[in-house]
């Protein structure tokens with residue numbers, strides 16, 4: 001009987017796997033990268049409900065510049081060009097336009113097969129600390145599947161049926177070559193504040209674009225005491241809600257969510273809240289934070305209690321286009 005049960009279970013699993021495309025998302029091979037050279041490998045693991053795919057179109061997100069697609073044997077290539085939202089410095093030159101979308105078509109990609117569609121380009125320095133999404137549409141014999149859903153701030157992409165392949169661009173705050181704009185720069189950071197055993201420094205909030213409702217804020221907490229403390233939350237007159245968030249890549253998908261039970265600040269330790277990692281999330285922000293202003297925040301610690309800070313607002317711009325680039329020889333050539 002036991003044997004029979006196992007066979008039955010296996011058959012059920014097979015049936016579940018063959019239903020729909022929900023478990024075969026279009027994803028990026030590398031879902032986390034620093035500003036600089038980046039090869040975007042979009043992986044298509046499935047057809048549309050059993051049908052072969054003949055066309056794949058990938059949109060190039062803002063901030064991924066100087067893009068060139070890799071041709072594929074048996075597929076024809078169509079490149080759409082256009083203007084970027086603003087000009088970037090790439091290899092010492094100003095670039096204001098480039099590839100915005102690439103379509104591979106006429107190909108045979110059977111439902112049972114797997115294939116990759118490759119772009120080569122550069123992640124601009126000001127993309128550091130953000131997430132980029134490569135909206136992808138696969139067209140099959142009948143019908144299409146659009147991987148174009150983008151998680152809202154704080155939403156788990158796993159909750160989406162058809163998430164766009166996402167990339168977390170790490171903050172290039174280990175790049176001191178440009179001498180300005182990085183997360184630990186002498187410019188635009190709050191003075192260190194002491195509260196009990198805690199010392200809080202290098203605090204800042206990210207400037208927001210018109211229409212944005214949420215923003216990240218970053219700081220460093222050092223615990224000089226003998227006991228651990230926890231950063232459990234916060235509040236601000238400028239936001240409906242302030243939460244402690246973590247950001248990580250799970251199953252190739254960028255995930256951002258509240259830290260359950262708060263963020264531990266170990267005795268004698270330092271915890272850095274930084275882009276691409278732990279951060280304070282300001283939500284329901286009515287008036288977007290503008291570069292140059294300061295934003296008040298009250299941080300709540302389990303033991304040290306409430307700590308008031310004033311966060312300078314700035315962009316991560318200038319952190320270096322191509323600045324943190326491994327082995328391409330142009331790392332420090334930008335402004």
Ligand SMILES: [Cu+2]
Nearest residue numbers: 154245256281
């Ligand atoms: Cu967040």
